[in-house]
């Protein structure tokens with residue numbers, strides 16, 4: 001089946017008891033046995049749940065994977081992958097990963113003996129140089145949050161394989177419609193389903209997809225032991241969102257490219273980072289490995305921190321919100337929203353300047369989005 005058909009249909013069959021075309025929400029903690037040893041494939045919802053199983057089958061199919069495990073959040077999915085490692089193991093990671101991943105590794109997992117080195121994985125040589133005898137995993141994110149750096153997954157997977165490393169990609173910004181890391185030799189794909197996959201700002205969730213049965217069984221065991229499960233209702237809402245993933249990603253991508261071109265030509269804008277623009281250093285790799293370029297844009301205004309604040313307070317249609325990847329256009333100002341606790345020099349070292357803005361372009365009418373950005377820019 002082609003992608004659009006899989007998005008609507010994969011893993012979904014009419015409910016055997018009623019014929020319901022939409023999978024029921026199995027809102028249950030446990031399942032009654034006919035007799036000892038005779039369950040119907042489910043015993044306790046921490047281990048598995050029929051609504052969750054449908055979501056897992058659907059997302060596995062979208063990633064061209066065999067197995068998926070659905071989690072309570074993107075972060076619990078990231079944490080589950082880390083728990084396949086042991087104390088003393090070392091991870092090489094993309095430097096511009098989502099801040100929550102850095103916080104998890106640096107402030108929590110390091111206390112349990114996991115080591116991590118952040119490198120600019122856009123240059124494959126940096127990956128090879130960072131590998132040590134105890135390195136076990138290469139953790140990648142592409143495009144990254146928030147600087148939209150692009151890593152060549154085929155090249156990175158090749159280096160990792162030569163060194164016997166597990167490879168994991170946080171593909172939240174790309175979605176399986178635009179990028180399928182398993183096809184490029186990656187072992188594990190992670191998403192915050194909170195974002196494009198559910199798509200409507202309606203849930204918090206995460207998923208890990210793999211073709212490796214051993215890894216899948218480890219993840220299932222960890223989930224059963226830890227309990228970071230997604231609720232049946234959240235799984236059901238995510239499934240509804242996924243049915244239009246292909247349509248939404250087309251619109252996010254066409255709107256995203258047009259907004260990026262508008263911003264690049266605007267005199268109040270100093271720099272635009274968007275993988276779909278030829279000015280982006282990762283444009284050629286992105287063009288090769290992605291179907292289109294998604295709706296995430298990061299741009300720098302001419303000015304200082306107050307310019308950023310002025311812009312944020314001037315937008316009317318765009319929502320000031322910390323999330324991304326939903327139908328509504330949302331804007332974030334890292335200096336005053338997500339990175340307020342990071343000292344200015346550390347923020348600058350990460351490339352997060354005072355007037356940097358992250359824009360998650362929604363699927364509203366393009367003219368309305370551009371008109372709002374234009375009037376807000378005129379007030380900066």
Ligand code: PLP
Nearest residue numbers: 073074075098145172192194205
């Ligand atoms: N990965 C990326 C790239 C993200 O942007 C986020 C959240 O913003 C996460 C993981 C964490 O996901 P969640 O908020 O669903 O826990």
